[in-house]
Amino acid sequence: MAGPTPQEPVKTQQKCIAMLALFCCSAVLMVLIFSSVDIWGDSEDGITEENCSRDCRIVVVENIPDDLSLRMDGRHHIPLSVGLHTLLEQAKLSVEVVSSVWDLNAWDVELAPSTAAQGQLLFQRLLRLKSRGVKLKIASSLTNSSELKALAADSAQVHFVNMTALTKGGLHSSFWIVDRTHIYIGSAEMDWRSLSKRKELGVVVYNCSCLALDLHRVFSFYWQLHDKDYIPSIWSKRVTALYGKHEALELQLNATPATAYLSTSPELFCSKDRTRDLDAIYQVIQSAKTFIFISVTDYLPLVKRSFRGTSVTRYWSPIDELIREAVVLRGVKVRLLISFWKKTHPLTFNFVTSLKSLCMQLHNCSLEVRFFSHKEQKEDFQLGLNHNKYMVTDNAVYLGNHDWVGSDFAINAGVGLVVRMKDGTKDRGATILEHIKASFERDWRSRYAKNLQKSKDQQGKYRLLQWSKNHWETKEENEWNNPL
Numbered sequence: 001m002a003g004p005t006p007q008e009p010v011k012t013q014q015k016c017i018a019m020l021a022l023f024c025c026s027a028v029l030m031v032l033i034f035s036s037v038d039i040w041g042d043s044e045d046g047i048t049e050e051n052c053s054r055d056c057r058i059v060v061v062e063n064i065p066d067d068l069s070l071r072m073d074g075r076h077h078i079p080l081s082v083g084l085h086t087l088l089e090q091a092k093l094s095v096e097v098v099s100s101v102w103d104l105n106a107w108d109v110e111l112a113p114s115t116a117a118q119g120q121l122l123f124q125r126l127l128r129l130k131s132r133g134v135k136l137k138i139a140s141s142l143t144n145s146s147e148l149k150a151l152a153a154d155s156a157q158v159h160f161v162n163m164t165a166l167t168k169g170g171l172h173s174s175f176w177i178v179d180r181t182h183i184y185i186g187s188a189e190m191d192w193r194s195l196s197k198r199k200e201l202g203v204v205v206y207n208c209s210c211l212a213l214d215l216h217r218v219f220s221f222y223w224q225l226h227d228k229d230y231i232p233s234i235w236s237k238r239v240t241a242l243y244g245k246h247e248a249l250e251l252q253l254n255a256t257p258a259t260a261y262l263s264t265s266p267e268l269f270c271s272k273d274r275t276r277d278l279d280a281i282y283q284v285i286q287s288a289k290t291f292i293f294i295s296v297t298d299y300l301p302l303v304k305r306s307f308r309g310t311s312v313t314r315y316w317s318p319i320d321e322l323i324r325e326a327v328v329l330r331g332v333k334v335r336l337l338i339s340f341w342k343k344t345h346p347l348t349f350n351f352v353t354s355l356k357s358l359c360m361q362l363h364n365c366s367l368e369v370r371f372f373s374h375k376e377q378k379e380d381f382q383l384g385l386n387h388n389k390y391m392v393t394d395n396a397v398y399l400g401n402h403d404w405v406g407s408d409f410a411i412n413a414g415v416g417l418v419v420r421m422k423d424g425t426k427d428r429g430a431t432i433l434e435h436i437k438a439s440f441e442r443d444w445r446s447r448y449a450k451n452l453q454k455s456k457d458q459q460g461k462y463r464l465l466q467w468s469k470n471h472w473e474t475k476e477e478n479e480w481n482n483p484l
């Protein structure tokens with residue numbers, strides 16, 4: 001019998017269909033991959049990690065509220081508002097901003113005009129960027145801020161990140177990138193309080209396109225989460241970290257050799273090669289030889305997780321452990337400056353007491369804790385608050401967006417900057433580390449930093465107990481978890 005059996009054409013047909021289906025599938029997949037990669041990745045303006053600038057100038061910017069009297073030791077601090085305005089003056093092409101809060105105009109608060117003025121001024125200048133041909137891009141969590149609406153209506157491109165859908169946390173990151181060349185990272189938010197009534201610390205780095213390029217990649221990550229309710233599993237190469245703890249950027253900071261890299265959290269938000277905030281903190285604490293000074297609003301080694309629909313609070317050991325080891329086993333002197341304010345979790349005192357008791361009967365062991373507190377402010381408990389979030393050691397500084405609270409690292413988005421001075425830079429004059437250390441010591445020695453635990457003042461103790469008790473009773477369970 002000649003010719004194919006009847007089954008053969010059917011088989012070929014089936015093969016064809018299978019091939020076609022496979023082809024279609026891969027075509028769809030390719031389209032998906034490319035749409036998720038290349039539409040997202042925008043141009044990096046021709047500057048690459050090969051020819052970016054590493055000869056940078058760094059300055060510490062601080063906001064010190066008028067009614068705090070802190071001795072400045074003859075050292076000038078650059079006001080935060082001046083730093084931000086200088087950045088805006090430099091801008092020729094683009095300004096990219098991430099902030100958890102947009103509340104520059106103090107709509108709903110009765111204030112002396114001078115208090116609100118800096119916030120309003122900054123808002124006006126952001127609105128006017130467009131007239132100078134400068135693009136303003138903002139990544140924000142979902143908020144109902146009228147300022148963000150005003151900016152989005154006319155002057156800015158705003159991308160919203162639905163943090164509730166992604167991690168059930170908040171977008172606590174706070175940074176600026178100007179022309180992919182200059183950056184700001186620090187504790188301040190786009191909130192009038194950050195420019196007047198709250199104590200903030202950050203850094204502005206000029207002429208540093210290498211670092212700016214990498215920070216822009218973090219920005220791109222947020223930018224691409226716009227309107228998504230999941231974290232894509234495939235990411236553009238343009239969000240891959242350029243530098244990290246194993247391969248830090250070598251640069252000159254104010255003509256002093258140094259290394260730097262960025263870190264992020266939560267873990268879900270760490271793109272390929274990106275160092276986690278916790279690993280950055282780990283590295284900085286581990287490499288400290290003589291001292292570690294930490295200034296954060298809250299210190300609380302607890303994490304809240306939801307487990308089968310209910311929320312469970314657990315001990316969260318990573319940072320607590322590192323501090324204990326540094327103090328007891330390596331003889332590193334540790335100072336912890338925490339804020340004592342309306343939202344201080346009562347267990348803070350227990351954890352702090354536990355840390356301090358480590359040094360009992362030990363020589364060469366020093367761990368001190370002080371609470372920074374300003375007089376009670378009825379109208380707004382954030383006034384005079386020490387909102388700093390950094391750690392400085394004998395050889396490095398870590399400047400982040402998070403308080404040292406387990407839940408913050410677990411679910412909230414933030415970035416950190418690690419700067420390390422190269423060995424043998426001692427005699428080159430004041431470095432950024434010395435500057436930040438001086439700021440820490442200024443606060444530590446100020447009248448606002450109190451040793452609450454040791455207080456022999458019975459009345460004070462009683463007030464503290466009463467205060468804690470009231471907080472136990474009135475505090476919403478999840479209050480300490482939420483952004484300000």
Ligand SMILES: *[C@@H]1O[C@H](CO)[C@@H](O)[C@H](O)[C@H]1NC(C)=O
Binds near residue numbers: 046047048051
């Ligand atoms: C940097 O290098 C890229 C590609 O190698 C090039 O296109 C760009 O013009 C260079 N930029 C500068 C400022 O030299």
Ligand SMILES: *[C@@H]1O[C@H](CO)[C@@H](O)[C@H](O)[C@H]1NC(C)=O
Binds near residue numbers: 144146
């Ligand atoms: C958002 O703000 C507007 C007024 O600015 C108010 O009418 C509206 O109810 C707010 N929406 C939410 C969800 O809070």
Ligand SMILES: *[C@@H]1O[C@H](CO)[C@@H](O)[C@H](O)[C@H]1NC(C)=O
Binds near residue numbers: 142162
């Ligand atoms: C954000 O995500 C939550 C949880 O998935 C969802 O309920 C909400 O509608 C989302 N909001 C927007 C504006 O997409």
Ligand SMILES: *[C@@H]1O[C@H](CO)[C@@H](O)[C@H](O)[C@H]1NC(C)=O
Binds near residue numbers: 057090207
């Ligand atoms: C950046 O570098 C250029 C060229 O070296 C210099 O003219 C400029 O003043 C620097 N900008 C800042 C803000 O330091």
Ligand SMILES: *[C@@H]1O[C@H](CO)[C@@H](O)[C@H](O)[C@H]1NC(C)=O
Binds near residue numbers: 364
């Ligand atoms: C411990 O302290 C003593 C006296 O202050 C000092 O002589 C000694 O070198 C210290 N040891 C270490 C390991 O730092």
